[in-house]
Amino acid sequence: MDSWRQTLAELATYRLASLKRHAFLLCGDDAQAEDLVQDALVRAFGRPLRAPRPGAAEAYVREIMVNLFIDGARRQSRWRRAVPLLRSAEAADDMAEQVVTRDALLTALSDLSPRQRACVVLRYYHDLPVAQVAAALGVGEGSVKRYLSEAMTRLAARLSPAENG
Amino acid sequence: VPIDEQELRQRLRAVAAQASPPRFSVESLVSRIRRRHARIMAAIAGSFLAVAAIAVAVPIGLSAPSPPPRVSASAPGNLTALAQVARSVSCRATKRQAVGVPVPARFVAVAAIQCIPSDQVVPGRGLWQFELRQVADHGLARLTAALRRPSATPPRSLLCAAYGMSVPLFALLGSDGRMIYPHVPTDECGHPQEQVLAALGALHWVTVSAQRGRQIETQAVIESGCPAGWKDMIGFLSGLARDQSPRPSPGGRVFSPRPSWLRVCVYRDRSGPLDTVFVGGGRISGTAETALLAGIAAGRDSAACARAHTMFAVVVPPQIGAMPAYVEIGGCQRVLRPDNRIGQASPAALVIINQARR
Numbered sequence: 001m002d003s004w005r006q007t008l009a010e011l012a013t014y015r016l017a018s019l020k021r022h023a024f025l026l027c028g029d030d031a032q033a034e035d036l037v038q039d040a041l042v043r044a045f046g047r048p049l050r051a052p053r054p055g056a057a058e059a060y061v062r063e064i065m066v067n068l069f070i071d072g073a074r075r076q077s078r079w080r081r082a083v084p085l086l087r088s089a090e091a092a093d094d095m096a097e098q099v100v101t102r103d104a105l106l107t108a109l110s111d112l113s114p115r116q117r118a119c120v121v122l123r124y125y126h127d128l129p130v131a132q133v134a135a136a137l138g139v140g141e142g143s144v145k146r147y148l149s150e151a152m153t154r155l156a157a158r159l160s161p162a163e164n165g
Numbered sequence: 166v167p168i169d170e171q172e173l174r175q176r177l178r179a180v181a182a183q184a185s186p187p188r189f190s191v192e193s194l195v196s197r198i199r200r201r202h203a204r205i206m207a208a209i210a211g212s213f214l215a216v217a218a219i220a221v222a223v224p225i226g227l228s229a230p231s232p233p234p235r236v237s238a239s240a241p242g243n244l245t246a247l248a249q250v251a252r253s254v255s256c257r258a259t260k261r262q263a264v265g266v267p268v269p270a271r272f273v274a275v276a277a278i279q280c281i282p283s284d285q286v287v288p289g290r291g292l293w294q295f296e297l298r299q300v301a302d303h304g305l306a307r308l309t310a311a312l313r314r315p316s317a318t319p320p321r322s323l324l325c326a327a328y329g330m331s332v333p334l335f336a337l338l339g340s341d342g343r344m345i346y347p348h349v350p351t352d353e354c355g356h357p358q359e360q361v362l363a364a365l366g367a368l369h370w371v372t373v374s375a376q377r378g379r380q381i382e383t384q385a386v387i388e389s390g391c392p393a394g395w396k397d398m399i400g401f402l403s404g405l406a407r408d409q410s411p412r413p414s415p416g417g418r419v420f421s422p423r424p425s426w427l428r429v430c431v432y433r434d435r436s437g438p439l440d441t442v443f444v445g446g447g448r449i450s451g452t453a454e455t456a457l458l459a460g461i462a463a464g465r466d467s468a469a470c471a472r473a474h475t476m477f478a479v480v481v482p483p484q485i486g487a488m489p490a491y492v493e494i495g496g497c498q499r500v501l502r503p504d505n506r507i508g509q510a511s512p513a514a515l516v517i518i519n520q521a522r523r
Contacts, residue, residue, distance in 0.1 A: 007190055017186055024184035030185050041194055042198055100374065121177070123168060123173070124174050125181060126189045152170075152173075
């Protein structure tokens with residue numbers, strides 16, 4: 001078996017679900033997340049002379065996913081609706097509440113710019129330090145801090161009523 | 166109020182955990198990667214002219230268009246209060262008020278409330294229909310003005326396109342606390358007026374509650390990747406007149422080219438071949454796939470079968486738009502091939518199908 005196939009098989013066996021979760025937070029949509037993971041894997045392993053090293057493959061694929069997401073979001077002309085969350089007493093049913101709660105965070109995230117969203121996911125989901133977030137996005141640390149600050153302000157505005165409502 | 170970073174981490178993890186498991190296989194990616202390898206190697210081996218052309222073309226091709234204009238979000242301050250009002254609106258009432266009333270002259274709308282169905286995956290519990298109650302509190306003057314327009318009177322002779330158009334039923338909350346279910350003015354053809362549709366489309370709807378309805382797909386259906394109610398085409402076609410039923414096949418390869426993997430979906434007939442229920446399914450590849458393909462490749466002398474069946478399997482290749490093969494479980498174990506001819510499945514094929522459904 002080719003070495004890249006071996007690396008891909010190992011990544012798929014152990015880390016595919018993790019990559020999907022990462023993509024889901026970026027896209028906010030399960031089907032889009034599925035496409036994003038596949039596109040990133042094809043991009044990562046599609047370079048015949050530069051296949052990712054086994055130990056660094058996941059981080060490399062994740063970085064490609066972020067860049068594909070930002071590029072894709074930039075090209076998309078879809079109208080991103082900004083929908084804050086207001087929890088409902090009526091939604092006491094566990095499933096309904098789950099849907100509303102998920103809707104809250106995903107719609108709050110969808111109100112962020114792609115770079116802000118990528119920063120939030122890398123910083124607060126993957127717990128990467130600012131320097132690594134900056135390296136992954138190819139921007140300066142100052143820019144990352146600014147993106148994060150703006151994102152947190154927006155998220156606070158969107159998510160705070162949930163506690164009050 | 167600043168957002169707590171630790172809480173944000175927890176929320177992100179909780180939402181990320183709700184992503185469904187990946188539904189694609191590595192095998193399906195390998196062919197894409199190989200094609201990409203081939204393209205890149207061909208490009209590397211190209212002439213200097215080609216390289217020069219790419220060097221010019223790529224920067225142009227990759228130059229990103231300007232970012233889309235952002236839609237400014239409405240301040241959520243007064244939405245909390247409106248959400249309480251919205252919850253008092255009966256979604257059934259909005260449906261009953263389909264005819265609606267004209268918007269009164271002095272009526273000033275402060276919120277619009279609508280109930281819309283939305284299909285949502287609940288992790289581990291399948292796909293469910295939810296009724297989302299949504300509220301909008303901006304852009305209502307434009308909507309109210311559009312709703313006050315008179316409906317057009319259809320002329321005596323007018324050809325209209327016979328398309329259907331539905332407007333979500335909604336209620337308007339007035340500044341005086343009144344709630345009305347407005348009449349939507351129509352054009353000459355009886356369709357909702359464009360001004361109303363534009364005003365509705367410009368509203369920012371905020372989801373304030375979700376109410377669970379019926380289940381659309383079970384978790385088993387989602388995990389298998391099989392549709393919920395595939396029709397029993399072997400049973401259906403067998404019931405047709407002799408000159409309309411499929412002809413026997415001499416046998417041979419069922420799918421060409423050979424798929425990289427197969428999805429096998431098993432169903433049981435309920436009241437008839439067009440009313441079926443999902444039993445189980447899954448994906449097969451490698452030696453099991455090879456054996457299944459060999460086991461459904463045989464031909465038959467006759468398409469007819471005197472024994473009835475109550476279960477069947479659909480064997481689906483991964484290519485988009487590819488026709489599936491149907492395999493009778495019980496009966497004569499016939500195969501309805503993608504070329505609409507009848508072949509024969511072997512007992513070994515039935516064993517593999519039985520394993521795949523679990």
